[in-house]
Amino acid sequence: MIHGKSPNNMSREENILELKSVSKIYGSGRARVNAVESVDLSIARGEIVLIMGPSGSGKTTMLSMAGGLLAPTSGEVVVAGNALGSLTSNGLANLRLKEVGFVFQAFNLLAGLTALENVAVVMNLAGRTDSSVERDSRALLDRLGLEGRLDHVPADLSGGEKQRVALARALANNPPLILADEPTGNLDSHSGREVMMMLVDLAREENKAVVVVTHDNRIVDIADRVLWLEDGKLHNEKIEHHEKVKDPVCGIEMEMQDAVYTFTREGRVFYFDSEECRHSFMEEPDKYL
Amino acid sequence: MRVSVARSNLFSDITRLFISVGGVAVAILLIIVLLAVYNGSLRQMSAYVDNVDADLWVAQAGSPDMLHSFSVVPATLIGELEKVDGVSQVWPLTSRTTLVDINGKKNSLILVGYQPGGIGGPWKMAEGSSEPGQGGIVVDKVTMKTNDLKLGDTILADGQTYEITGVSEDTTIMVAQYAFVDIEQAKKALGPNRVNFILLKVADPGQRDRIKEEITAAHPGQTVFTREQFSQNNSAVIREGILPILAVVVVIAFIIGVAIVGLVVYSATLEKYREYGVLKAVGASGTQLYRIVLEQAILSALLGYAVGALASFAVARIVTRIVVQISVAFTWQQFAAAAVAALVMSVLASYIPIRKINSIDPVIVFKA
Numbered sequence: 207m208i209h210g211k212s213p214n215n216m217s218r219e220e221n222i223l224e225l226k227s228v229s230k231i232y233g234s235g236r237a238r239v240n241a242v243e244s245v246d247l248s249i250a251r252g253e254i255v256l257i258m259g260p261s262g263s264g265k266t267t268m269l270s271m272a273g274g275l276l277a278p279t280s281g282e283v284v285v286a287g288n289a290l291g292s293l294t295s296n297g298l299a300n301l302r303l304k305e306v307g308f309v310f311q312a313f314n315l316l317a318g319l320t321a322l323e324n325v326a327v328v329m330n331l332a333g334r335t336d337s338s339v340e341r342d343s344r345a346l347l348d349r350l351g352l353e354g355r356l357d358h359v360p361a362d363l364s365g366g367e368k369q370r371v372a373l374a375r376a377l378a379n380n381p382p383l384i385l386a387d388e389p390t391g392n393l394d395s396h397s398g399r400e401v402m403m404m405l406v407d408l409a410r411e412e413n414k415a416v417v418v419v420t421h422d423n424r425i426v427d428i429a430d431r432v433l434w435l436e437d438g439k440l441h442n443e444k445i446e447h448h449e450k451v452k453d454p455v456c457g458i459e460m461e462m463q464d465a466v467y468t469f470t471r472e473g474r475v476f477y478f479d480s481e482e483c484r485h486s487f488m489e490e491p492d493k494y495l
Numbered sequence: 496m497r498v499s500v501a502r503s504n505l506f507s508d509i510t511r512l513f514i515s516v517g518g519v520a521v522a523i524l525l526i527i528v529l530l531a532v533y534n535g536s537l538r539q540m541s542a543y544v545d546n547v548d549a550d551l552w553v554a555q556a557g558s559p560d561m562l563h564s565f566s567v568v569p570a571t572l573i574g575e576l577e578k579v580d581g582v583s584q585v586w587p588l589t590s591r592t593t594l595v596d597i598n599g600k601k602n603s604l605i606l607v608g609y610q611p612g613g614i615g616g617p618w619k620m621a622e623g624s625s626e627p628g629q630g631g632i633v634v635d636k637v638t639m640k641t642n643d644l645k646l647g648d649t650i651l652a653d654g655q656t657y658e659i660t661g662v663s664e665d666t667t668i669m670v671a672q673y674a675f676v677d678i679e680q681a682k683k684a685l686g687p688n689r690v691n692f693i694l695l696k697v698a699d700p701g702q703r704d705r706i707k708e709e710i711t712a713a714h715p716g717q718t719v720f721t722r723e724q725f726s727q728n729n730s731a732v733i734r735e736g737i738l739p740i741l742a743v744v745v746v747i748a749f750i751i752g753v754a755i756v757g758l759v760v761y762s763a764t765l766e767k768y769r770e771y772g773v774l775k776a777v778g779a780s781g782t783q784l785y786r787i788v789l790e791q792a793i794l795s796a797l798l799g800y801a802v803g804a805l806a807s808f809a810v811a812r813i814v815t816r817i818v819v820q821i822s823v824a825f826t827w828q829q830f831a832a833a834a835v836a837a838l839v840m841s842v843l844a845s846y847i848p849i850r851k852i853n854s855i856d857p858v859i860v861f862k863a
Contacts, residue, residue, distance in 0.1 A: 270858050300780070327774075
């Protein structure tokens with residue numbers, strides 16, 4: 207376990223996101239899985255932090271807890287000074303609406319709404335319905351280079367455009383914290399780079415705290431911090447695992463760091479060479495224990 | 496700027512919109528037309544009493560209306576009633592439901608005998624004379640149409656042959672039609688010294704109740720009804736006999752409406768399940784999500800209501816042309832009741848979709 211401290215000696219008050227000894231456990235007994243274990247993390251305004259790690263390492267679980275979508279089994283999550291554990295479901299919804307902007311791998315735009323409406327609807331949810339909603343939505347989309355695509359529905363937009371609309375939606379209520387889950391996962395390399403640079407700009411120019419869960423190495427050099435999550439534990443750097451492991455299903459030998467998936471059960475870590483092998487394991491785990 | 500996710504959901508699938516609006520429209524149409532038929536039947540049943548210009552009706556005790564029982568009043572009573580203080584006019588009336596064979600087809604006619612120049616005759620004519628005269632008969636338009644009759648044709652009723660001299664309108668009830676003849680001819684079937692009812696007009700309407708009580712006290716073998724009472728008694732057969740059946744059909748139509756809107760909104764909710772999850776994830780409260788579902792259901796119901804209400808006029812027109820005995824009467828209350836039914840439908844229809852939304856885990860948004 208490591209403590210991901212902000213680099214600029216920012217005070218506790220300036221931290222937008224704090225995870226204090228946060229753990230998430232799924233299931234119990236033999237089926238118990240420690241998805242996230244005792245993670246401590248503080249992220250301040252103006253900071254962009256990348257969280258990397260193999261599939262199944264707990265990145266999305268951690269992001270869900272940071273955004274108030276999932277309650278931790280133990281520990282505390284604080285967003286913009288609000289301890290999430292003390293909030294009601296309506297309080298949590300309000301916090302997500304005003305303090306957190308989400309960007310998803312699958313864009314998750316509302317299919318029946320235009321780009322402009324996808325942004326405006328989030329402002330509506332925050333109680334704004336006046337003419338400023340259209341003006342501000344247009345301004346956000348213009349800024350992200352979508353001025354000619356305002357009246358297009360998602361089906362008529364390219365992947366990169368969709369993700370920029372999603373980014374505008376995340377910024378609709380001007381939240382201080384942006385949480386992005388694999389934002390370039392469904393994009394070509396050019397669009398992916400554009401989106402990543404926009405996220406960097408948000409941190410640098412708009413003083414927002416940006417957390418990006420990604421496999422994308424393109425902004426590793428310009429991110430303030432790169433953290434490595436593996437087996438639910440957060441590390442300061444990628445752990446190189448040169449020791450040999452064997453896929454329990456497909457029988458393929460590989461270096462530990464080359465495993466595509468890992469899975470921990472009853473204290474044992476299993477390494478998989480492919481999704482198919484992992485899938486077979488998950489269907490009948492007892493066969494391989 | 497306000498973005499309506501509900502409208503977007505509803506209009507994104509035209510087939511679903513058509514089913515939803517069509518389903519509600521059929522339910523609303525059924526409710527409005529059934530209520531209009533009920534109302535029309537009520538009016539038919541009381542139309543005769545409402546249109547005969549009598550203040551009081553004297554009937555044999557135990558005969559509350561013109562259809563359930565046979566009232567026989569001695570004709571000698573006419574002279575006695577003429578002497579009652581405040582009575583300005585007295586008119587005898589015979590009324591007998593009889594089965595008439597017209598061109599080999601059985602017709603149920605309410606054969607009314609009234610005194611020429613008096614009250615009790617037809618009040619709205621389609622053609623011919625309203626006074627049948629000796630040997631003449633005024634029949635209802637429905638009788639004319641269903642038997643393919645024309646003026647001058649003859650009808651054999653109660654052993655007498657009548658020539659059709661006039662055709663009346665609005666003198667039909669679902670099970671029979673009125674026909675009007677001279678009372679002297681009608682009495683041949685009833686007997687010379689008997690009538691079925693005696694109709695009174697009073698000089699001062701303010702004295703009506705006093706006169707009614709006075710006659711009742713003096714003639715215990717008779718019952719005296721005000722026009723309103725007798726009208727109510729005549730329509731009671733519909734209220735008490737048909738209303739419960741009608742209520743069952745209206746409730747079934749309502750349930751069908753709820754089921755259709757419910758299924759359509761539920762399927763739309765399932766289809767947009769992930770999008771509801773997205774809205775939940777980005778901060779929509781439970782109330783805001785419920786409002787979207789409710790708005791969708793209300794939109795469906797209101798559109799269905801508009802279509803159903805408009806279609807009810809056309810359907811009523813077609814029904815009354817096909818089944819000429821039926822009368823429909825629209826009132827604003829029926830439309831108001833149907834509007835309330837549509838709104839209640841939409842609220843009930845939202846219940847299960849709202850429960851579904853409640854169970855959405857917003858973490859689904861992270862699944863690619």
